[in-house]
Structure formats: C-alpha cells, structure tokens
Amino acid sequence: MQNRPRPRPGAGAYAAPGSRVHEAAEDLCGAVLTSLRRRDQREKGLQYVQGLLATPGRKSIRNIAQQIGGAATDQSLHHFIAGSTWDWRPIRTALSQYLEQSCPLTAWVVQPMAIPKGGEHSVGVGRQYDPQRAQMFRGQQAFGIWFTSADVVTPVGWRLHLPEEEGDGFGETYEECAVTGILEAARQVGLPPRPVLLDIQNIGTRSTMNRFADARLPVLARVSPDARLLVTDPALPGHGAGAVTASEVLQKVRTLRTPVKWADPIHPGRPRTTLVAAVRVMMPDPAPARRRHLTLLGEWTDGHRAPSQLWLTDLTQPAPLTPAALLRLTKHMGRVSATSARSAQEVGLRDFAGRSLSGWHRHVTMASVAHAARCLSETGVSAGQGLA
CATH class of the missing domain: 1.10.246 (Serum Albumin; Chain A, Domain 1)
Known part of the structure; x- marks a missing residue:
C-alpha cells in the first residue's frame, strides 16, 4: 500500500x-x-x-x-x-464479502448491545430496554449483525434504536429495530440466504417469524416458554388440542429426548452434552395462509427440569434438519455472546460520543473492521482471496 x-x-x-x-x-x-x-x-x-x-x-x-x-x-x-x-454501507458489504471468500458464512446472529450513558449529548440516549437482561436502563440500545463461520465471529452491521423524537416521528419498536437491521444487511450483502439466529423471547414471536418468511430468509429464534403453538404431527401428544404453550408441547414429548454432544463456546475444547427434542408445530395465526410448518426445538441441561432453551425455526426445506444439527447451530449465538463480552471494549464498539447518527454508524463500522482484523489475525485465517 x-x-x-x-x-x-x-x-x-x-x-x-x-x-x-x-x-x-x-x-x-x-x-x-x-x-x-x-x-x-x-x-x-x-x-x-x-x-x-x-x-x-x-x-x-x-x-x-x-x-x-x-x-x-x-x-x-x-x-x-x-x-x-x-457512506458506511458499502464498507459493511465489502467486509462481509471479504470474509465469505475463505471462511464462508454459517449463520447471521443478531446480538443486542446495551450502551449505558448519562447526559443528553449522544445520539439515541434515553430510557432503553435491554432484551438480554429484560430490564430498563439509561443509554443507547443497538443491535449488531454478526458474521459467524467455523473460524470467524465478528460484527458486520449495526442498527441503533432511536427514541421517537430522534427518528422519523413514528418511532421504532425493539422488534422492528432488530429485524429491520438484519433484513437490510442480508439484502445489501447479496450472499445466498443463510439462517438468522436471534432471541425473541421478549418481543413479538408471530410478527417476527412472519417478517422473515416474507423476506425468504430462514430463521432460528429463541422463544419464550409461553409462546402459543399448535402441534401438527398426529402421532404426538397434543395434536388437535388447540394452541398450547411451547413449554407444554415439549413437556409432553419428554420421552423423545436424545443426548447431543456439542462444543462449549465459552470453554473451547470442553465438549458438553445436553438432551434435545424437536416437534413439528404451527403458530395459531388468524390468517390461514400464514400457518406454516415450523419446528420447535427444546434443550434440557437438567433432565428433571423444564427445558432451558426453546427455539422455533422454519429450517424445514427441503427437509428438516436433525435435532442435533439444529442444536449445534444454536451454539453460534453463544459464540457471539462470549466474543462480544470480551471484545466490544477492545475495539471501542461502545465508545462513540456525539449527536450525529451518521458519525455513530461510521465509528461502529470502523470498529467492526478493527474487530475483524483482530479476529483474522488470531485465527490465522487468510480471507478475501480472489476478491475483486
């Protein structure tokens, strides 16, 4: 250079x-x-x-x-x-395409990032809701779009939740902020559709799943035990009983659980085993055309208790993934959580101060490039070969 x-x-x-x-x-x-x-x-x-x-x-x-x-x-x-x-958007697109060259994308992960701040001098500061901790705080709330592959875990896109007075006058819910961010990022990058992992326990389950279906982007979403579903397999308990909670559905199929071994993202090299069961379900949508076949996945870390994690996915075409494959895919969210807890401070993802929304986007874009550089240097991956 x-x-x-x-x-x-x-x-x-x-x-x-x-x-x-x-x-x-x-x-x-x-x-x-x-x-x-x-x-x-x-x-x-x-x-x-x-x-x-x-x-x-x-x-x-x-x-x-x-x-x-x-x-x-x-x-x-x-x-x-x-x-x-x-414009920061072409840089984010180029970053995703660079990474794709030699460490192809496995799944997008949407990760909230709470940025506690006092005062009134930073864009988007206000009373915010942290969906990870299910509590209010004062500061900024952002959603990062993370690129995950076998070797790479790094953010490539961002969306900042803005109070109504700083937005377009209509405001944006946390659900809209998270979902719009990933849909825009995936569309701009132009890669083949890959699964999106996100946590919607505390935001709208049905509306979120429908938005991804409309965009033809597969999704694997962590859901609340209280999410209401219909069992569609006639051979399983609960079929024909109407809408019941996801927790109740999984409780009735406990005998179908199988052990699955997976790599612990927090303690690399230390394999873990948990129990897993999967059930075909539908959401009780008022619009019959939206009652699509989905898979409900349950994971038990303690076989004597309720499932510790519940996931809903439309990864059913051309054939449903096995429960083991689905479970291992969910662990990319754990990889992002572990990485972001360590690295957000190292490259200053939370450190922009100013009233400019475009300035915030430029800062987190450069911080994402820095994060990717550190990730590539640590893993030894040579990315971007053949990139025009």
Missing part, C-alpha cells in the same frame, strides 16, 4: 507495525475501504482502525488521535467520522 500512515515518533506503535494484527488491518482496509473515493479518506480509515486496535482504555476520537498524531490528527479524524459524507 502506498503512502501508508505511520505513528508519530514517541506516540507508541498502534497495531504494532509488523505484527499479525497490523498486517491483517492493512490487508483488510485495502480491500474493504475501496468505496472511499479519495486516497486521504482511505488513509484516515486505516489510521482509525489501527488506532482502535492499539489505543488503551476508551477509544474516543481524542484518545485515538493522541495515540497516533496529536491535535492536528484529532481534527482530521473527527471530520472523517462525524463531519464527512462517506
């Missing part, structure tokens, strides 16, 4: 030149920042990504600038993130 930005003397090496993560960041930025028309913008993008990777503590624009260039750099980086007009 020509005219590569260098850290100023005494500033400390950011993403230490010659290190694997430094090289991964250079290769990645060279491939995914091509939508930035001007060379100086591409250089600023590389600077910002390397600054995110090496700046200790909070990754504010000021702290990144101090790490790599001082006051003049502070102004230019601030303009690059908050005052420029470049």
Whole structure:
C-alpha cells in the first residue's frame, strides 16, 4: 500500500507495525475501504482502525488521535467520522464479502448491545430496554449483525434504536429495530440466504417469524416458554388440542429426548452434552395462509427440569434438519455472546460520543473492521482471496 500512515515518533506503535494484527488491518482496509473515493479518506480509515486496535482504555476520537498524531490528527479524524459524507454501507458489504471468500458464512446472529450513558449529548440516549437482561436502563440500545463461520465471529452491521423524537416521528419498536437491521444487511450483502439466529423471547414471536418468511430468509429464534403453538404431527401428544404453550408441547414429548454432544463456546475444547427434542408445530395465526410448518426445538441441561432453551425455526426445506444439527447451530449465538463480552471494549464498539447518527454508524463500522482484523489475525485465517 502506498503512502501508508505511520505513528508519530514517541506516540507508541498502534497495531504494532509488523505484527499479525497490523498486517491483517492493512490487508483488510485495502480491500474493504475501496468505496472511499479519495486516497486521504482511505488513509484516515486505516489510521482509525489501527488506532482502535492499539489505543488503551476508551477509544474516543481524542484518545485515538493522541495515540497516533496529536491535535492536528484529532481534527482530521473527527471530520472523517462525524463531519464527512462517506457512506458506511458499502464498507459493511465489502467486509462481509471479504470474509465469505475463505471462511464462508454459517449463520447471521443478531446480538443486542446495551450502551449505558448519562447526559443528553449522544445520539439515541434515553430510557432503553435491554432484551438480554429484560430490564430498563439509561443509554443507547443497538443491535449488531454478526458474521459467524467455523473460524470467524465478528460484527458486520449495526442498527441503533432511536427514541421517537430522534427518528422519523413514528418511532421504532425493539422488534422492528432488530429485524429491520438484519433484513437490510442480508439484502445489501447479496450472499445466498443463510439462517438468522436471534432471541425473541421478549418481543413479538408471530410478527417476527412472519417478517422473515416474507423476506425468504430462514430463521432460528429463541422463544419464550409461553409462546402459543399448535402441534401438527398426529402421532404426538397434543395434536388437535388447540394452541398450547411451547413449554407444554415439549413437556409432553419428554420421552423423545436424545443426548447431543456439542462444543462449549465459552470453554473451547470442553465438549458438553445436553438432551434435545424437536416437534413439528404451527403458530395459531388468524390468517390461514400464514400457518406454516415450523419446528420447535427444546434443550434440557437438567433432565428433571423444564427445558432451558426453546427455539422455533422454519429450517424445514427441503427437509428438516436433525435435532442435533439444529442444536449445534444454536451454539453460534453463544459464540457471539462470549466474543462480544470480551471484545466490544477492545475495539471501542461502545465508545462513540456525539449527536450525529451518521458519525455513530461510521465509528461502529470502523470498529467492526478493527474487530475483524483482530479476529483474522488470531485465527490465522487468510480471507478475501480472489476478491475483486
């Protein structure tokens, strides 16, 4: 790469030149920042990504600038993130396509990210609901779209939930924010449809499943034990009994449970075994045309208790996946949770401060590139081969 930005003397090496993560960041930025028309913008993008990777503590624009260039750099980086007009969406698309080249996508995972903040000076700050903890907090609520494959777990897209007064005047529910984010990301990337994993225990089950069906995007959703369903297999208990809760459906098929071994995402190399059962069901939708065949999956970590996890999926064509395959697919959500808990702070995903929504999107896009560079350097995957 020509005219590569260098850290100023005494500033400390950011993403230490010659290190694997430094090289991964250079290769990645060279491939995914091509939508930035001007060379100086591409250089600023590389600077910002390397600054995110090496700046200790909070990754504010000021702290990144101090790490790599001082006051003049502070102004230019601030303009690059908050005052420029470049579009972040082509970079997110290029990032997904780059990763797909040699570590093909297994599943998208939608992961909420609560960003506690005080004051009124950041975009989207207000009283928010954290669907992971099922509680209110003050700050921002974002939903990340994570690319997961055998070797890679990294965010590639984002959507920020905005209070009504900051949005289009109509507001957006958490369900709409999460689902719209992944549908837009999947459509823009242009990859073949892959399963979407998300948690809808505390948001609308039927409306969410219908939106994915309308978009022809397969989904594997964690649902509440109280979600009401119809048993469609005449050979199973509960058939013809009308709508009952998902927990009741699984309680009646406990004898069908089988043990399944899977890799623990929190403790790699430590296999675990849980009990699993799957049942064909329908949602009791008022519109007959929407009563599609689905699979309800239950997982038991303790065979004497209620199922610990319940999942609903339309991955039934051309044939339903086995309960074991479905269970192992759900574990990608655990991989994302474990990775995000460790890495969100390392690349500053929560660290943007400002009133500009476009600035927020540019910051988390650059942070996603930094996250991917770190992930690729740690796994040793050589991605992007053959990317035009």
